[in-house]
Structures are given as structure tokens and as C-alpha cells.
Amino acid sequence: MAASTLTEVARLAGVSPATASRVLNGSARKPGKDIAERVRQAADSLGYIPNAQAQGLAKSSSGLIGLIVHDIADPYFAAIARGVQEAAREQRKMVLLATTGGGPAEEKEAVAAFAARRADSIVIAGSRSCRDEDRDGNTELAAELDRYCRNGGQVAVVGHPVVGATATEGYHVVKVPNQELARQLASGLAEGWDGDFVVVGGPEGLLTSDDRVRGFQEGLERAGRRPAEVLRTGFNRSGGYDAGLQLAARIKAARSGEAPAPRLCIFAVNDVMAIGAAAALRSEGLRIPRDAAIAGFDDIETLRDFRPALSTVRLPLEDIGRIATRSTGPGNHTEEAQGAAADGITGEVTLRRSTEAAA
Amino acid sequence: MAASTLTEVARLAGVSPATASRVLNGSARKPGKDIAERVRQAADSLGYIPNAQAQGLAKSSSGLIGLIVHDIADPYFAAIARGVQEAAREQRKMVLLATTGGGPAEEKEAVAAFAARRADSIVIAGSRSCRDEDRDGNTELAAELDRYCRNGGQVAVVGHPVVGATATEGYHVVKVPNQELARQLASGLAEGWDGDFVVVGGPEGLLTSDDRVRGFQEGLERAGRRPAEVLRTGFNRSGGYDAGLQLAARIKAARSGEAPAPRLCIFAVNDVMAIGAAAALRSEGLRIPRDAAIAGFDDIETLRDFRPALSTVRLPLEDIGRIATRSTGPGNHTEEAQGAAADGITGEVTLRRSTEAAA
């Protein structure tokens, strides 16, 4: 990597590196017109590209935003990533990507790596977990984040604060009203459904999943329905599929029984799981919503063309990414910025065909 | 950002920075056991994190891989990104993400930004374009890439070489047999379909799209069918949707005519477009495959649960990302690496229900 350097440009233009720096890489002081022109020409003719590492070192700031996701190929994260990317562009920064699979240990490593690169800010998009086996990992992650913040870094977390993090300066949480929205979803569903409800949740301790489960139960209770049974499974399509198989067996069994059991309404705590469950039911010859209703959460864009259209809760994922990123950026003390992050995000219950009562 | 520095660690351990560097950040020379231990302890107690920028400056290499995509929320790119990410992890590097929307001008900027950050390699995943209005952009992009390669950078392009790029050193192309596969798809479809074919393609000049269109026509020709009409539209869902509306109107018109026109088989040059087209047909009350058959390309994972299951061509997107990234990495001169990149990628025609003849 032997690109031309500022010094070379300066020499060619017959000025000092200081002057060249001032004209090329934005400084408060603007050198005289003619000199500036000479420098610019020299830079052009050499194809000069400033060395961002050196700049970063000198200015101690890197123009980098670190983004942590579980899996970039998951459309949920991909959508958030798009928002982050956009906000990064507004701030004229670049996005560093880390995918962790969701473990706090990997997340801690990612944070350390970002810190090493002196990323100006970090956005953490994956769900927090408070499972026992993650406790140590969480502690370490929290410590790493605290240190990062203490050194002046900005952190935004989507959904829940990192368990155990104590930093206040530069630590932002973008709240997502999962519980509230799940409650609304349950109300909405309860209105048009008299059968039983089953929840297909992620592993216990996954905060996002837990919130949604809890909210859903609350909603049912308020509607005067009995609480739903909760199946725990993986927080992804294949988890949904497994649960779906299980439920399919149950539905078939019930069907062959004496009393025609009322239909089941399945709430999978995210869209991808819901699609998995739907696929499983279908593979067992069941039809939606005829034999069972199903609802998800997130309203993933790519899945909107799925048929029967999936009832779900629309979450403005791109906005979430954007808002999280903005909250870490310069000017994050303005009213709007504060407001946007504090008010959190609003979603919208969206009932579609997959939960229609009339089959 | 005032993290502790190597010098501080060295001082605390009572050694010189040189020694500290040697023990902490892998060097050929390994200092004595006891000293190493002292240094490590000092580093630990200070919570030392090496400054990657400084390291990069000194070593002139950054441990960064730049990835250029059109849109990270597009599942096609997201899948490739996952592969890139994995390969990056193998190489213990981080991924810098740039989304460009597909224009060569933005791509050029991204390359420049990566060059400025001294990224060790760059992976370009978006389709190349040879449209007239992109000519200048392409030229500049090519120039930027050439310069980057000349300075020792490694570039991998997925699909097609960048139009006009002349660099040979460090310039890799991961070939994707779009044309060949589209031909096979046409053959496969022609076997079970006697109606007409229509191709829904992206804008003319988009190389990936053009290849697929061309291959498809070849396949039809070899099967003794007359060439398909080609509709040009956007290379995304909404383009597919628009084309779908148009075709729906046509199908309905034909249906009300005297002679019952044979059914149409629609080939959309990528899955997302196919889904869009399918949605449009459906919204017009048409059913697939009863009223029209439809096929896509890519076999996007998230879309596999779509019903009717979409006939398509399976592309190992994750592998593509991985192979592209590996081809730019260290040891890319080994046989396998060379082979993998040179042989390119293989895909597989996958016929599913969306093109079944019996409706």
C-alpha cells in the first residue's frame, strides 16, 4: 500500500505539509486562494487519498461506527443495518460490521475490536439475554462497554440495556415496546378468536422474546382469556418449524378425538419463526387459517408477500437502526434526538389473513 | 478516547515499549518468559487495548475488508454478506460495509473510502452495469480500482469484471454462470410447458440481468421454442410488481378473447422480482400456477417458504461471498483457492410448484 502521501503533495505544490493538510482535509484555517489551488492540483495529479488511519491517529477519532448483529442474513437485522447505514452516511462515517450469533462472549469481543479500531460509536442490535449461562458473558460485555464509554465512546443498544452495564455517559437505549405491542396484538386476536392460544417463544431468558410472551399473556388476561401455553424453541425459522411440527401433531390428534376441539391460534414471537411454524403445519397437510391461525412479530418486509398474509406487529426496523445510530452521533443532544430515542419506537398491530376467524 | 497505551503498559511493567509490543502484539521475537508475564499482567490491569489505527499505520495494513453491496437489506446481498463475514473472521479481519444503491459513482466513492482506510481487500457484490449513462462512472470506478490494486490492494468482484478495469495483480473475479444456468432453467421449463414465455428483466445494461435473459432465450431456442418477449423493469420487488400488473392485464384480456390463449410462463430474473410479480398477479385475482407459471433466480432463503413454492435457480450465495473474500486473502495462491475462484460457482435449477403445468 504505497499511495502518495500528504508530504509528497506538499512538496510538489511547494508548500509545507501543514498547509497542504489545511487545504485538503478541512481545517478551521483556510489558506490563501492561489496556494489552495496549487495544493489541490498537486493532490489531483498524484491521485492523493488521505490515509484515514493516520488522520484517525492524529485526531483520535476514526469516523467508524460499529454495528453488532446476530446474523446479517436475518432480514430483521438486515433491515436495521440498512437504517444504521443510512444514518452513518448522514454523519459521513463508515459502518464496521460484526456478527456474533448472539452470544455475549462474541459480543464482548466485537466491542473490544471496535474499541481497538477506535470506533466513534457502537450500535448493538441483537436481543439481550439473561440466561444463567450467559451471566458471566454479560458481565464481561458490560465491563467492556463501560470501559468503552469511559474512554469517550458512544453506545446505543436496541431494545434492552445490556444486563449489568452501568455507564451513563454516552450510553443510549432505544426502547422497543415489545411487551405493550404484544399485549395489543393479543387483544386484537382475542376479539376475533374463541379458540385457545399457544405461544411459540424463543429460549427463556431472551429478553425480547420474554417481553413479547409476557405482553401477550397480559393481553389475553385483560381480554378475559386463559393464559396461553408457551413452547420454548429456537428464536429462528427452524425453531418455529420444530414447534410447528409439534403443534401439527397435536391439532391432528385433537381433530380425531370425539369433541371437535376449537382451533388453535399460534403466536410466534417473531415473523421468521411464524413462517417456520406455518411451513411445518403446511407440510403436515394443515391449512392456515382454516386449521389454525398464526401470528408473528416484526413485519419483515420480505415476508409481506407470504400467503396467507401474516398477522404481525409492524416494527419500523429501519427507523430503529437510524435512531439508534443518530443517538450516538454528534448533535445527539438536540431535542428531537433525545426525544426520538427516549420515546422509543412505536409499532402497529397488523391483522391479516393468517388469523382470520372465518376459515 | 483516552484508553491506556502501550507505553503506559511498558512503564508499568518496567520494560521498553519495544518489548511490550513484542509480547502483546505478536512478533517474530518472543521475549523471555518472566518478562512476558509481567507485561501481560500490566496490560491486563490497565485494560490495555491496542490501538488498531496506530498498528495499521506502523504496519501499513489495517485488517479491514471492504464490502460493497447495493442494499444490505436485500436478502441476496445479505446472504453474500454473511459469507464475506465468515471468511473475514477466518482471516481475523473486520468487515467495512458500504451500500451504494448500485451506481458506479457511489461505488467509486466507496472504493476511495476503503482505500483511505487502507482496507486490505475489497469485495464488490453488486451487479455491473454497462448502460450508457454509467459509462463515465464505470471508467472512474475502474481507475479507482486500478489505483487501489496498484497500491497493493486486493479486489474481488462477484459476477462480472468491472467494465474497463485493467488491473491484473490482485484483481479477482468470481464467475457466476448466470447465462448457463438460465439456459438450463429454460430447458427445464420448456419440457413441461407448451404456452408462451415472458421474461421480466432488469434495466438493459445490467449485466447480471442481461446474462440471465440471454441464457434463457438460448435455452428456449435450443428447445425449439420461439423467443420470449422481454419486459424491462426495475431489478427489485417493485419492478417485478409493476411487470406483474401489466402481465395480469394481458392475461385477463387474452382470457376474455375468443380463442383460449395458452397460459403464460413468466421468468423473472431474480427471486425478489418474481415474488413481486406473483403478488401483482394475485392482487389481480390470478392464481399461480393455474393462470400463469412463474420462475425466479437466486433461491433466496427467506423466500423458500413462499407458496406456491417458487421455481428458481439455486445459487450458493453464502459460498459466493466466502469464496470472493478468500480469493483476496492471504494464501490465495493455493490450488484450492485459485480453483474455487476460477471454476466459479455452480448453481442448480430447482423446479417447484410455481411452474407446474397441471394447475
Add this chain to the structure above:
DNA sequence: CTACTTCCGGAAAGCGCTTGCCAACTGAAA
């Protein structure tokens, strides 16, 4: 015990850029 090789830490010179400070120069006010 001397001569020669090995090994190991440390000093110091960068890597490419920014920026505080200084000196020189400008123009205006006195």
C-alpha cells in the same frame, strides 16, 4: 581464559497526519 556466536532488551527512527505555536507579513490606524 579467550574468541565467537546467539539471544534479548532497549533506543530510536519512522508510519502519515494534525495542530499549537511562532515568525513574518499585511494593512490600517495613529
Add this chain to the structure above:
DNA sequence: TTTCAGTTGGCAAGCGCTTTCCGGAAGTAG
């Protein structure tokens, strides 16, 4: 003309790390 403020370019000191080179210590052989 002198004085003073206001500019403007350049010098040089870093930013935090790597790496070459060097001298001293230790090990081996003669």
C-alpha cells in the same frame, strides 16, 4: 513613518505502535 492587530505559512511536536539496529549478556567452543 511607527504601531498594533490580524493573517498566513511553516516548524515541530506529537498521536500509538512497529521494527531495525545496537550493545551487552549469556552460551559454546577452542
